[in-house]
Amino acid sequence: MNPKTGLSQAQESPLTDTSNVVAIEDFVQSRNAKAILSNFSEQLAHFKQWRDDLAQAIADYQSWTEAQGLTDGEQDLRVYELIETLQSDKLTVALVAEFSRGKTELLNAIFFSDYKQRLLPSSAGRTTMCPTELRWDEKDGACVKLLPIETRKTALTISEYKRTPVHWTTQHILKLSSAEEVREALSEITKTKKVNIREAQELGLYDSRAQAQKPAPNEMIEVPVWRHVIVNFPHPLLKQGLVVIDTPGLNALGVEPELTLNTLANAQAILFVLAADTGVTKTDLDVWANHVSTVKGNSHLIALNKIDILWDELHDEAAVAKSIARQIEETARVLHVERKSIFPVSAQKGLVAKIKGDPALTDKSGLPVLEHKLSEDMIPSRHMLIRNRIVHEISGRVESSRALLESKLTDVNRQLTDLKALSGKNLEAIQKMVARMRQEKQKYDKELEGFQLTRAALSKQAQILLGHLSMKSLDDLISKTRVDMNDTWTTRGLKSGMSTFFAGTLERMEKVNKEADEIRKVVEAIYLRLHTEYGLAKIIPPRLSLLPFVMEFKKLEEKANEFRESPMTVMTEQRYVIKRFFITLVSQAHHIFNECNTASKNWFQAAVNPVFAQIQQHKTMIDRSFEALKKIHENMDSLGERIAELEEVRKGLEDQMKTTETLLERIHRPLAE
Structure with a gap:
């Protein structure tokens, strides 16, 4: 065991794998080091520009549909929701560590070095006491909530409290240029107070069974003043959509299950911070095993902080590099991770270097390499998620609009062909055409009655489908889960309840898929009939994919099982924590059900609305053609006018087709490198 670091070392043979350190040295020595230092900011800027461009393309599509009279109330609302989603989209990185690992100093180095001093409290004895978010929302201005x-x-979760600002205390930062004012506002993060044991138990912050000694009757317990803090600050990275979440160690993660179940699970990257002077301690390992490594689907990076303790002037750089490599090797072994996911850094030296404007020391601190890796891991995953959801949905809408234009253009071309063939023909031929058009109109008007009955039937099926995903359906399932748990709030009760809960969600999803397949078959049959009998464009209705929501429930189930089986839960059997976990689970389920319901409703509209818009559009064309033919029959001189009118309509439709092509190109435009 190395007495200085707390990590064991292999004594039999010298460690020769120094790949991480060599890579860092190569990076530091490269002429591009300074450029890569700002890589994180540049990549965020590119990603924000891509989001903004996509939002503008969607807004232009909406303006175009309004100009063409193709709007629909509910669909318009959905398009505006997509634009709002893009404009408010965030990239989240969560920093997780035990106390005194230098996590707050890392935040100071990355975000507040411009103030030439520490702003977030990180000195001895002063540390973050509650989960803290760094973000920027222009409408709130600079403040601490x-x-x-x-x-x-x-029984409310933090996420639910975020939607009810009345419960928050807000301290506005009036002078951003005043480091003292900013520091004073941020100092709230460290505040604690003393409460009696009963109060601490009601808050879920004290469990007598977990204490080695029985507490004295009048003993006071120190607890944080705040449950959660949001620092709304106009830092350039935060203004580009980055959100940084600082979680203060095992105590906070253990008593606030929402952090693991929701906050960490929804982050694009988790940065786990260790200290080179302590090594991987038992509590570090508990945090990693119970709260970090179990979170699936995002990037996991490890910052081995405080490497400056190994910068020994009595040793050459090669010896120091070997010592750091040994730390990386041992950390990788203990945590069962690859060495390339561990980044040696010195937050303290990085902060000093940035304050003093020392590029060499900044590079040596390892921060540029870590920032570069964060941008590499976070942005592509978020970009793919937006493409799979928003780009897929809006491009489907544009293609449906394009199909309607194509059908309209087909009708116009058919009319032009028929009218041009009338030139030189007698009134009897025109009269026969009028009679044929009248029959076609009567037939189609009768057909419309059947289509309307079909639409009503489809709407009833949609109500059944959405009923499976309604809040009432979920509340019924939650009530059944509570009965199976018998309100015991133990791990045994949790196991029974979770089995009921997740089996119920899967059953509902399967019912929705079945209903959706039936609806899609009916819509496909209508499209096929319109195509074969009336020559209209054949549109392929989209499939309802609930896989993303099923996967989210799978992740919830995994977290529930991990929580239930974790040694901490089994040993403490703490009613409060298990109850809080269930409350968080219910809140998450409400959120997923709501999103799933919205997605299903949007799918139904996207599948059904275009076909009935096509039906109505064809009726309008038949009515106009019939009236035009009657006019021509009465006055042959109007034939040329009608042909010229249709030629103009055709040209307009062709221009609109080009507009949809341009919109699709903008929507599918790739992210700039």
Whole structure:
């Protein structure tokens, strides 16, 4: 065991694998090091520009549909929701560590070095006491929002409290140029207070069974003043959509299951911070095993901080590099990760270097390499998610609009062919055409009655489908789960309840898929009939994919099982934590069900609305053609006018087709490198 680092070392043979350190040295020595230092900011800027461009393309599509009279109330609302989603989209990185690992100093180095001093409290004895978010929302201005610790007594989650700002205390930062004012506002993060044991138990912050000694009757317990803090700050990275979440160690993660179940699970990257002077301690390992490594689907990076303790002037650089490599090797072994996911850094030296404007020391601190890796891992995953959801949905809408234009253009071309063939013909021939058109109109008008009955039937099927995903359906399932748990709030009760809960969600999803397949078959049959009998464009209705939501429930189930089986839960059997976990689970389920319901409703509209728009559009064309033929029959001189009118309509439709092509190109435009 190395007495200085707390990590064991292999004594039999010298460690020769120094790949990470060599890579860092190569990076530091490269002429492009300074350029890569700002890589994170540049990549965020590119990603934000891509999102903004996509939002503008969607807005232009909406303006175009309004100009063409193709709008629909509910669909218009959905398009505006997509634009809002893009404009408010965030990239989230969560920093997780035990106390005194230098996590706050890392945040100071990355975000607040411009103030030439520490702003987030990171000195000895002063540390972050509650989960803290760094973000920027222009409408709130620079401020610190604080959620009182007493809110833990309620059944509301932090996510739900974020939607009710009345419960938060807000301290506005009036002078951003004043480091003292900013530091004073941020100092709230460290505040604690003393409460009696009963109060601490009501807050879920004290479990007598976990204590080695029985507490004295009048003993006071120190607890955080705040449950959650949001620092709304106009830092360039935050203004580009980055959100940084600082979680203060095992105590906070253990008593606030929402952090693991929701906050960490939804982050694009988790940065786990260790300290080179302590090594991987037992609590570090507990945090990693129970709260970090179990979170699936995002990037996991490890910052081995405080490497400056190994910068020994009595040793050459090769010896120091070997020592750092040994630390990386041992950390990788203990955590069962690849060495390339561990990044040696010195947050303290990085902060000093940035304050003093020392590029060489900045590079040596390892921060540029870590920032570069964060941008590499976070942005592509978020970009793919937006492409799979928003780009897929809006491009489907544009293609449906294009199909309607194509059908309209087909009708216009058919009319032009028929009218041009009338030139030189007698009134009897025109009269026969009028009679044929009248029969076609009567037939189609009768057909419309059947289509309307079909639409009504489809709407009833949609109501059944959406009923499986309604909040009432979920509340019924939650009530059944509570009965199976018998309100015991133990791990045994949790196991029974979770089995009921997740089996119920899967059953509902399967019912929705079945209903969706039936609806799609009916719509496909209508499209095929319109295509074969009336020559209209054949549109392929989209499939309803609930896989993303099924996967989200799978992740919830995994977290529930991990929580239930974790040694901490089994040993403490703490009613409060298990109850809080269930409340968080319910909140997450509400969110997923709501999103799933919205997605299903949007799918139904996307599948059904275009076909009935096509039906109505064809009726309008038949009516206009019939009226035009009657006019020509009465006055042959109007034939040329009608042909010229249709030629103009055709040209307009062709221009609109080009517009849809341009819109699709903009929507599918790749992210700039």
